[in-house]
Amino acid sequence: MNVLELVVFAPLLAAGLLAVLPVGDRAARWTWVLVTAADLALLVALALAYRTPPAGGLAFERQLSWIPSVGVGYHVGVDGLSLPLLLLTGVVFAACAVHALREQRRPRAQAALFLFLQTACLGVFVAQDLVLFFVFFDLTIVGMWFSIAGWGHGDNRRSALQFFLYTFLGSLALLAGFIGLYVAADPHTFDIPALVAAAPLADHPVGGAVVLGLVLLGLAIKTPLVPFHTWLPPAHTDAPAIGSAVLAAVLLKLGTYGFVRIAMPVLPQAWQAWAWVVLSVGVVSVLYGGLVALAQTDLKRLVAYTSVTHMGYVAVAVGVAGLAGGDAVLRQVAATGAVTQMVSHGLLTGALFLLAGALHDRRGSYALADYGGLARPAPRFAVLFGIAAFGSLGLPGFSGFVAEFQVLSGSIGVTAWALAAVPGILLTAVLLVRATGSLLTGPTVGRAVGFTDLRVHEVAPVAGLLALSVLVGLLPGPLLAWITPAAQSLVVLVGR
DSSP: OOHHHHHHHHHHHHHHHHHHSOOOHHHHHHHHHHHHHHHHHHHHHHHHHOOOOSTTOOEEEEEEEEEGGGTEEEEEEEOTTTHHHHHHHHHHHHHHHHHGGGOOSSHHHHHHHHHHHHHHHHHHHHBOBHHHHHHHHHHHHHHHHHHHHHHOOSSHHHHHHHHHHHHHHHHHHHHHHHHHHHHHSSSOOOBHHHHHHHOTTTTOHHHHHHHHHHHHHHHHHHTTOTTSOTTHHHHHHHSOHHHHHHIIIIIHHHHHHHIIIIIHHHSHHHHHHHHHHHHHHHHHHHHHHHHHHHTOOBHHHHHHHHHHHHHHHHHHHHHHHTOTTSOHHHHHHHHHHHHHHHHHHHHHHHHHHHHHHHHHHHHSOOBGGGEEOTTTTOHHHHHHHHHHHHHHTTOTTSHHHHHHHHHHHHHHHHOGGGGGGTHHHHHHHHHHHHHHHHHHSSSOEETTTTOOOOOHHHHHHHHHHHHHHHHHHHOOHHHHHHHHHHHHHHHHHHTO
């Protein structure tokens, strides 16, 4: 077992032990914290040891036969597209473990569930076989369903069922697309690097379009992009705070990661043909998410719709990266921005959802009208919420600025149609500034009266996520050093 496999499967082992051993609630909480901290330390060590592999290569690679009769293998490895998302996953799950230190509802079961979910998410980002990718992808659906149904509030069972049905339908479309790739490949295989090298369906535009359509449907539902986003607001509203944080920060990235890991390099000709569609859906998602967020009176639903906007920027960037004839350097900048946006959104929106959870924990409501003047009784909450909101709207000095600047500068340089996404920046700024003013400023009224400020276990994870966003915003070099070579290789593959 190499360090990569230890990173992926150590949380699963800990989850199994918590599930079967008679561990007390306090011990379960701290076990969860220690396991996620140790896993994050291993991820940092892995990142420090990482060396950019040759184009198309993988680091920390392992390949074993799994189901040889159908060409399914256990194949794992990382590159510059997956390493940042592995680190993001480790950071977010560690933050959630600390945030849940005061959880009173079945803490042992919750700790075991989220450790299982952590392995499933990490597994998606290291999988280099389509079936292995699909197995981990589906396990994340199961884990999040249990989180919403078991620890949520409001109409959580209905929201959990809606989430499950939508995303499971998407996974079925994804599986059908994977089978299409297997059938088209010669020799038949589910191995992703082998499929990239073979480019099946390159000479079959209709077949390529059908298979890519199935893959895009499954990934667009998970992302989610308009019009496949309707499961997201209720799932976030009724999920527990840490469930929302993981859903926004990590699970949404499984869809966008699928674009750059599978759809683009395996079906480059079909991606070029569909690039304008992907770009258009991205622009619509950016604008629609911002406009609908403006109408929200519930903080969690507002933040959920901003996720539609931010994931729309990723779709714009990957669509531009596939446009035939565009400047290769600018398309590479857009692709780099897409991955940076995934990381930035995870840090900032994860922090916002943890903060939103504090409102429900104390007052049982996310309604903006129920609060006012929170800065006076809860200065720590006010400072962290203000920082997270301004970072999320793309203020310079935060990771959001680095990501959106790359996405828009690369995209607009390739096609002026990408300018249509620019108003999304203004919409996001207006809605987040308005929400911040409504919650924090003015006289202390409504449920803000007597509001208890954040405790240490609530401050630490949010402050950590925001500090990392600032670090990326001020010193993006190390992150971009991982992403840029992989993005260059991706653009070359799509343009072949």
